[in-house]
Amino acid sequence: MPKLYQLYIQPDNFASVAERLYVDPISSNVFVKAATSHHLRNAALEELKKTTPKVVEEDILRDGKEALHALSTLLGSDQWFFGVEEPALFDASVFAYTHLLLDEGMGWKENAIGDAVRGFSNLIQHRENVLGRYF
Numbered sequence: 001m002p003k004l005y006q007l008y009i010q011p012d013n014f015a016s017v018a019e020r021l022y023v024d025p026i027s028s029n030v031f032v033k034a035a036t037s038h039h040l041r042n043a044a045l046e047e048l049k050k051t052t053p054k055v056v057e058e059d060i061l062r063d064g065k066e067a068l069h070a071l072s073t074l075l076g077s078d079q080w081f082f083g084v085e086e087p088a089l090f091d092a093s094v095f096a097y098t099h100l101l102l103d104e105g106m107g108w109k110e111n112a113i114g115d116a117v118r119g120f121s122n123l124i125q126h127r128e129n130v131l132g133r134y135f
Helices: 002-009 011-023 030-049 057-075 089-102 112-117 121-134
Strands: none
Touching (some): 002 030, 002 057, 011 030, 057 121, 089 112
């Protein structure tokens, strides 16, 4: 949920990342862009409200940091989650999350969750492991 907040609700990120990736390619018509932006932001807000009655940035960021701590603890010193010899679906899911947050090319203006990921060297190494193996 923190990435959802960071991408769609945080105004600077919506303008620099979400609009560039999801709104601008749709149309050059300003009204279509405005409607699409409104729809994306409202859909994200409704999704966030499914888990919390009041969307408060500090609470979302705190929850995100706690989730990253739990992932870091789960990974421990293993190369892949759950101590398996080959990466699995869970590894791909975590990579999809951490990679975008750590990718400097995304254009994040505010990246509190990415900064939090940087506090867990094993999650950074996990991302590097996936990048090195598949990309």
